[in-house]
Amino acid sequence: DIVMTQSPLSLPVSPGEPASISCRSSQSLLHDNGFKYVDWYLQKPGQSPQLLIYLGSNRASGVPDRFTGSASGTDFTLKISSVEPEDVGVYYCMQVLQTPQTFGQGTKVEI
Amino acid sequence: QLQLQESGSGLVKPSQTLSVTCAVSGASISSGDYSWYWIRQPPGKGLEWIGYISQSGSTYSKPSLKRRVTISVDRSRNQFSLKLSSVTAADTAVYFCARGGKTQLWFGLDVWGKGTTVTVSS
Numbered sequence: 141d142i143v144m145t146q147s148p149l150s151l152p153v154s155p156g157e158p159a160s161i162s163c164r165s166s167q168s169l170l171h172d173n174g175f176k177y178v179d180w181y182l183q184k185p186g187q188s189p190q191l192l193i194y195l196g197s198n199r200a201s202g203v204p205d206r207f208t209g210s211a212s213g214t215d216f217t218l219k220i221s222s223v224e225p226e227d228v229g230v231y232y233c234m235q236v237l238q239t240p241q242t243f244g245q246g247t248k249v250e251i
Numbered sequence: 252q253l254q255l256q257e258s259g260s261g262l263v264k265p266s267q268t269l270s271v272t273c274a275v276s277g278a279s280i281s282s283g284d285y286s287w288y289w290i291r292q293p294p295g296k297g298l299e300w301i302g303y304i305s306q307s308g309s310t311y312s313k314p315s316l317k318r319r320v321t322i323s324v325d326r327s328r329n330q331f332s333l334k335l336s337s338v339t340a341a342d343t344a345v346y347f348c349a350r351g352g353k354t355q356l357w358f359g360l361d362v363w364g365k366g367t368t369v370t371v372s373s
Contacts, residue, residue: 141314171354173355175357177354177357179359179360181298181360183298187365188347188363188364188365188366189290189298189347189360189363190363191359191360191361193359194357194358194359194361195357195359198358200358200359200361201361230297232297232298234298234300234360236351236354236357239302239311240300240302240311240312240313240314241300242300243297243298243299243300244297245297246297246298
């Protein structure tokens with residue numbers, strides 16, 4: 141199975157400040173089509189997860205442009221350019237290249 | 252607008268079968284090239300991929316659960332289902348359904364249900 145390792149697991153942030161979450165995969169997530177098959181999800185308190193980024197760097201519909209996904213080799217990063225109070229919750233990376241598809245452990249972002 | 256709504260067993264006794272259904276509204280489950288997912292979250296823990304069923308009806312599930320998992324689609328009722336047999340307390344979780352694409356046209360798990368809690372206890 142592909143292991144997704146997130147860091148940090150807890151991230152205190154201040155409104156208006158930038159934030160960054162890392163995710164490392166145990167294998168390449170590069171598909172033959174040239175895309176990297178990793179998504180990012182945010183689970184706000186008491187809610188179901190919501191899609192932020194798909195295929196490494198594509199922002200989902202309706203997601204603010206302060207969220208950016210990037211990739212370098214097997215390292216993936218989600219950046220928030222300026223944290224808003226509504227960004228609190230647990231962020232998960234997920235690899236969708238191979239089954240079983242797997243999630244990272246989650247990073248709890250709190251203000 | 253597509254919406255997903257889970258409904259489930261609620262309370263299941265150990266060794267019995269857990270059953271959760273995801274009702275799809277706002278679109279036909281047979282339209283488009285989508286895959287239909289099951290993901291769960293034990294209390295206080297992270298997300299765990301269970302499996303999915305593709306538009307063609309092929310199913311994929313987590314190897315450690317594979318022997319116990321059945322994922323199916325009922326196109327006449329516009330819903331898909333998860334059955335998990337021989338449950339133990341470790342299967343206690345919130346069960347989410349979600350929609351995904353197919354590998355070559357992946358767009359993420361873009362629609363999720365609100366989740367349904369299933370507790371395994373005698």
